[in-house]
Amino acid sequence: MPNHIGARKLAMAFTVRLLLFSSLFLLSVSVFAQTNGSIAVGDFLTATAANSSPWLSPSGDFAFGFLPLGSNDLFLLSIWYAKIPDRTIVWYANRDNEAAVAPKGSTVNLTANSGLVLNSPQGEELWKSGTSVGVVANGVMNDTGNFVLQDRNSESLWETFNNPTDTMLPGQTLERSGKLSSRQSETNYSKGRFQLLLQEDGNLVLSTINLPTNFANSPYYATDTTSGTVAGSEGKELVFNVSGYLYVLRENGGKYNLAVGEVVSARDNYIRATLNFDGIFAQYYHPKNFTGNVSWTILWSEPDNICQRITESSGVGVCGYNSICTLKGDKRPTCGCPRGFSLLDPNDPYRGCKPDFIQGCKEDELSGTKDLYDVEVLTNTDWPISDYVQLKPFTAEKCNESCFQDCLCAVAIFRSETCWKKKLPLSNGRVDVSLNSQAFIKVRKDNSTLPIRAPQLPCPDEL
Known part of the structure; x- marks a missing residue:
């Protein structure tokens, strides 16, 4: 009898250990399944702040999923660094030159025939990866940051590195x-x-x-x-x-x-x-x-200096029309408007500037006064290819006066006894300390406005 009881205790202990080992084994398999980077056909993600768990690479370095864009319930389907606070994006879905921005509640599904498919909450297709040939067996979020769609032989059908x-x-x-x-x-x-x-x-x-x-x-x-x-x-x-x-x-x-x-x-x-x-x-x-x-x-x-490297005859330069490009200490450009001009888009200084006044020969004539403009003087600033006339030899005073009296002239640049007169729009603006130049910019005076013309009445003969 004692031997029988001892055998039962030994069996129970073995069973407990086996169950414990099995639990740990299943737990480890479960964790591995969540972090091995593999995604099965039929898996999907939903663009919601409360349920935004992405598909992670095995190390957890990279994540594929939805990142919120501001606080307006819009999301970007993307890949980002998952372990750094700013979650820097390294890839994002786009279609026809537009980012595939997804409203809240959108889903991305991994399908066998179309790869990754992004749909709005109403079912509208916003983007899909597509595959040239083959049927998708699974997706893999790699530790390299590359998301790959594979067939059943683990051959690549589509990947973000190629797009x-x-x-x-x-x-x-x-x-x-x-x-x-x-x-x-x-x-x-x-x-x-x-x-x-x-x-x-x-x-x-x-x-x-x-x-x-x-x-x-x-x-x-x-x-x-x-x-x-x-x-x-x-x-x-x-x-x-x-x-x-x-x-x-x-x-x-x-x-x-x-x-x-x-x-x-x-x-x-x-x-x-x-x-x-x-x-x-x-x-x-x-x-x-x-x-x-x-x-x-x-x-x-x-x-090294993008402000000076870009000079385009058919483009707008780094900062857009009527703007000035200045290089910061980190070699990144910053854009600004000269006095009398303001940003086309207050939220985007790189789109260019617009004059805060109307300038032109007819407009100057209608103003009924000759005292219309002040002159803003800037040093070492130029818009290299916006000139329409070159005067040489000339002095700085004559250059300023010539532009001031010319209804077509918006800016005059004086350098090395030469005057370049320029008209709007000005392109490729930049600061260059090596120029040793002066820029004379005509700015309409605050109290100079165009008169409001009364509507013309018909002649008595026309009644």
């Missing part, structure tokens, strides 16, 4: 005709005015775009990796390798490094290369382990 927006990550490449497009502003994710493109000739260029078309102006930065005296010297692809080096790989295997200098550890830092909304292409790093308030640090950027 980039404004950012590249280590492990990502751009083939010929591949490009990054800037967003319109820091908070507007629709297509902006700047583009990074690996051309068919192998040249990597930064250009402005004349929206809403895709017409590209002359590059303001180029690697010149085209065919030359050495066979195979043209660029084949832009490579951002896993160590954090960014270079153009040539056909002959040679490399053109976009930056020469130290490269931070990709093991200890998050690294990205982003075409910013203001046209600056820059590489950044952020420590993975940090305490306190830590932000992204710039490693390098191109171009």
